Amino acid sequence: MNLERLPNEEKLTLCRKYYLGKLQMYVCVWGFAFLPFLWLVNVVWFFKEAFVKPTYTEQLQIKTYVKRSGLGLLLWVAVLTTWITIFQHFRAEWGEVGDYLSFTIPLGIP
Amino acid sequence: MVSLFDSIHSLGDLVKLVTSIQLFLFFCLSDVSCNSVAQKIYVELNNTVPCVRLLNATHQIGCQSSISGDTGVIHVLESEADLEWPLSKGPNPPYMVLLESSLFTKSIMMKMKNASSRVAGVVVVQKTSPPEFSPHTTCPNENTGVYTETYDHNLAHCNTTVWNPRGNGLSYEEFDSPVFSLKEDNETEVIKQCYFDHNRVVNGSGLQYPLCAMQLFSHMHAVTDTATCMRRSSMDFSTSPVMVCDPLGGYNVCAFIRPYNSTAFGHKENESVVIAAARLDSRAFFLEDSTGAEGSVSGFVTLLAAAQALREATQEAPPTRNILFAFFHGEVFDYIGSSRMVYDMKNNMFVIDLDNVHSILEIGQVKTCISINVWTYKCMDIRSNNNESVTNLVKNLQSSTAGLNFSLVETDFSQPLPPSSFQRLLRARAIPGIVLADHQTDINNRYYESFYDNAAHLNLTYPSNLSPEEQLEFVTDTAKSLTEVATAVARALFKQAGGNNSQVNKINADPKTVTQMLYGFLVRSNNSWFQSSHQANALTYLVQYLLANLTGTATNLTQSQCKKPDELPNESTYLYSYLWVQGVVPPNSTQRESFCVRTAVRLVKAVSPAFDLGDYISKEYSTWTKSQWKFIKARIFLVASRDLEMLTLGVGVAVLFTSLLVTYFVRTKADVLFSSVREPNNAAY
Numbered sequence: 001m002n003l004e005r006l007p008n009e010e011k012l013t014l015c016r017k018y019y020l021g022k023l024q025m026y027v028c029v030w031g032f033a034f035l036p037f038l039w040l041v042n043v044v045w046f047f048k049e050a051f052v053k054p055t056y057t058e059q060l061q062i063k064t065y066v067k068r069s070g071l072g073l074l075l076w077v078a079v080l081t082t083w084i085t086i087f088q089h090f091r092a093e094w095g096e097v098g099d100y101l102s103f104t105i106p107l108g109i110p
Numbered sequence: 111m112v113s114l115f116d117s118i119h120s121l122g123d124l125v126k127l128v129t130s131i132q133l134f135l136f137f138c139l140s141d142v143s144c145n146s147v148a149q150k151i152y153v154e155l156n157n158t159v160p161c162v163r164l165l166n167a168t169h170q171i172g173c174q175s176s177i178s179g180d181t182g183v184i185h186v187l188e189s190e191a192d193l194e195w196p197l198s199k200g201p202n203p204p205y206m207v208l209l210e211s212s213l214f215t216k217s218i219m220m221k222m223k224n225a226s227s228r229v230a231g232v233v234v235v236q237k238t239s240p241p242e243f244s245p246h247t248t249c250p251n252e253n254t255g256v257y258t259e260t261y262d263h264n265l266a267h268c269n270t271t272v273w274n275p276r277g278n279g280l281s282y283e284e285f286d287s288p289v290f291s292l293k294e295d296n297e298t299e300v301i302k303q304c305y306f307d308h309n310r311v312v313n314g315s316g317l318q319y320p321l322c323a324m325q326l327f328s329h330m331h332a333v334t335d336t337a338t339c340m341r342r343s344s345m346d347f348s349t350s351p352v353m354v355c356d357p358l359g360g361y362n363v364c365a366f367i368r369p370y371n372s373t374a375f376g377h378k379e380n381e382s383v384v385i386a387a388a389r390l391d392s393r394a395f396f397l398e399d400s401t402g403a404e405g406s407v408s409g410f411v412t413l414l415a416a417a418q419a420l421r422e423a424t425q426e427a428p429p430t431r432n433i434l435f436a437f438f439h440g441e442v443f444d445y446i447g448s449s450r451m452v453y454d455m456k457n458n459m460f461v462i463d464l465d466n467v468h469s470i471l472e473i474g475q476v477k478t479c480i481s482i483n484v485w486t487y488k489c490m491d492i493r494s495n496n497n498e499s500v501t502n503l504v505k506n507l508q509s510s511t512a513g514l515n516f517s518l519v520e521t522d523f524s525q526p527l528p529p530s531s532f533q534r535l536l537r538a539r540a541i542p543g544i545v546l547a548d549h550q551t552d553i554n555n556r557y558y559e560s561f562y563d564n565a566a567h568l569n570l571t572y573p574s575n576l577s578p579e580e581q582l583e584f585v586t587d588t589a590k591s592l593t594e595v596a597t598a599v600a601r602a603l604f605k606q607a608g609g610n611n612s613q614v615n616k617i618n619a620d621p622k623t624v625t626q627m628l629y630g631f632l633v634r635s636n637n638s639w640f641q642s643s644h645q646a647n648a649l650t651y652l653v654q655y656l657l658a659n660l661t662g663t664a665t666n667l668t669q670s671q672c673k674k675p676d677e678l679p680n681e682s683t684y685l686y687s688y689l690w691v692q693g694v695v696p697p698n699s700t701q702r703e704s705f706c707v708r709t710a711v712r713l714v715k716a717v718s719p720a721f722d723l724g725d726y727i728s729k730e731y732s733t734w735t736k737s738q739w740k741f742i743k744a745r746i747f748l749v750a751s752r753d754l755e756m757l758t759l760g761v762g763v764a765v766l767f768t769s770l771l772v773t774y775f776v777r778t779k780a781d782v783l784f785s786s787v788r789e790p791n792n793a794a795y
Contacts, residue, residue: 095338096341099338099341099342099345100345105342107177107329107331107333107352107354108174108177108329108330108331108332108333109333110333110334
């Protein structure tokens with residue numbers, strides 16, 4: 001989808017949709033689960049619109065959405081990185097709990 | 111039009127190319143050998159025996175390689191001092207150390223274990239036997255016998271008698287590099303030739319690449335301990351779960367002289383049974399290489415001969431008590447077979463229970479029969495009849511040796527029992543019994559539980575001019591001594607079971623059977639006598655069919671009747687099992703005279719009760735498991751130096767980037783480069 005061809009109000013609606021994650025009514029459950037990815041898409045896709053292009057009426061709202069998406073994304077990245085580091089480091093020591101939390105367990109190493 | 115013809119031509123070329131590729135692949139995949147690149151690089155080693163990983167409730171032992179194999183430059187070790195080269199002086203680590211069997215000692219292996227960054231693996235070439243070598247522990251099965259801390263502190267953990275003082279415990283160490291074993295044959299010659307051509311040090315230094323290297327694959331799936339690997343085996347989420355480890359075990363071979371209904375478990379009223387026991391198994395550092403000539407074969411061959419000797423006497427005049435011949439499997443790994451039988455007896459899962467057991471006679475290691483020591487377990491409780499039974503047993507045994515060429519020495523009361531299945535039965539109940547062995551305090555087996563405990567160690571020597579068939583029939587001295595022991599055991603069992611004393615002197619073991627069994631189990635199993643029983647390789651099945659042949663009766667049933675004998679009026683699968691025996695080839699024909707034998711021999715599952723109970727950290731039962739693996743192989747090839755590899759990689763990356771740059775420039779300047787070559791579009795059609 002090429003953003004250049006859309007009128008500005010539609011751009012705003014799209015940005016808001018990605019921010020809120022309400023892509024479709026019956027997908028809103030998945031929207032909550034995939035929020036970090038939706039927020040990443042929001043930031044990357046609308047970055048040029050929000051900060052680089054010359055000002056237009058809807059741009060202020062688009063800017064707030066992009067900024068909030070960016071913050072949410074950073075928070076998620078921090079949380080996931082911490083959890084992944086801890087899990088990879090301590091899974092072997094946690095024994096049974098570590099095995100129950102794993103989906104695939106490597107063979108031959110603790 | 112021109113372009114259309116061009117495209118048709120190129121299509122034709124493409125079809126030709128595809129067909130030729132298909133033909134090439136067809137020939138390569140079929141039996142016609144094609145010169146694939148892999149065959150020119152690698153030499154596969156086929157006859158290798160790896161060291162595998164075993165786990166129990168607390169430890170993992172054995173060896174592990176990395177998942178993509180461990181590669182090392184081959185170094186043939188000449189002496190212990192030569193270890194400096196792979197450990198510190200050699201310029202091309204990691205090394206794959208090739209040892210002769212005389213250098214396979216604990217000190218060398220420990221030094222290599224500690225330097226695992228420089229030693230990628232060890233290969234042991236079996237050549238000459240060292241003067242003594244026992245990789246087992248000094249106190250075998252110390253935690254699962256009858257002498258525990260609670261029973262008697264002085265006798266536990268071999269405080270009084272150390273049974274295997276030569277033991278260096280190498281089999282119970284953990285190595286994180288692969289260890290393989292090779293026999294001295296053509297493959298070993300190829301390896302040594304490769305080493306001499308490429309890896310020899312010339313004038314003290316200056317090894318030139320390419321060097322000869324070996325790669326060993328023996329990646330084991332299980333890790334940490336039995337509880338972890340059993341948990342991981344049962345919780346895999348994928349559609350085809352990966353089994354990570356298997357419990358060790360096998361089958362016990364059991365035969366009553368008067369069989370019971372095999373579906374009726376539990377106590378049998380007014381039945382009294384004498385158990386004659388021996389162990390079947392043995393182990394070595396390399397698990398598949400175990401022979402156990404002195405340690406276990408001597409014992410169970412004696413019992414098999416005794417079973418044969420008793421056959422006629424018990425059929426003519428059945429004794430009052432029944433006799434159970436029990437051959438236990440898995441005894442070396444914390445008494446798997448005997449603990450299973452005791453568990454089954456206690457939980458009404460066996461045809462008799464512990465109340466039915468009158469006494470036990472166990473045959474341990476009986477290589478030399480000059481004096482056989484009798485251990486009797488004098489139980490500590492007040493009931494006096496037990497002591498009487500034990501004295502009776504010894505008396506029966508002593509009187510049975512009359513006229514035979516050896517003597518029985520009763521061991522001192524303060525001496526504990528050696529590691530034997532009897533200990534496991536005693537743990538459950540104080541049953542009177544005897545263990546026969548040819549040693550007093552020290553097992554006196556230089557190669558206890560190692561792969562040198564073979565026919566030569568048992569002094570099985572045959573005159574050199576005999577063919578294999580003649581060797582099979584030749585009665586060695588060892589066979590003669592074991593026959594004497596078997597005769598004494600058979601007579602003692604007959605008397606112990608209440609048989610008629612007048613019949614006793616007719617019971618004699620057959621030296622021909624004994625020597626044939628020794629030849630078959632220790633020298634060559636592919637002989638005519640074993641082939642006539644069953645074409646099996648596994649020890650358990652060989653013993654089962656032998657026992658069936660020696661104690662069963664031949665019947666006239668056909669092969670199909672033999673598989674379903676219940677339809678016949680006189681046969682019953684509740685009491686007997688029917689086995690189809692191959693039979694001998696008569697001199698004038700090529701067909702074997704097979705027949706159906708009716709026998710009371712049964713195979714009883716011998717897996718540790720800990721796995722039935724789900725108690726993988728049990729201190730009571732054996733928890734040994736063996737890891738699974740995907741494949742195990744070894745190969746040798748030439749390696750180039752690291753610098754050459756990096757250079758090749760660098761050149762490739764440079765070519766990649768150059769081509770990208772060139773493509774980019776050509777693309778941006780396309781209109782300048784190609785404008786003069788462009789054809790006018792309005793060519794005539």
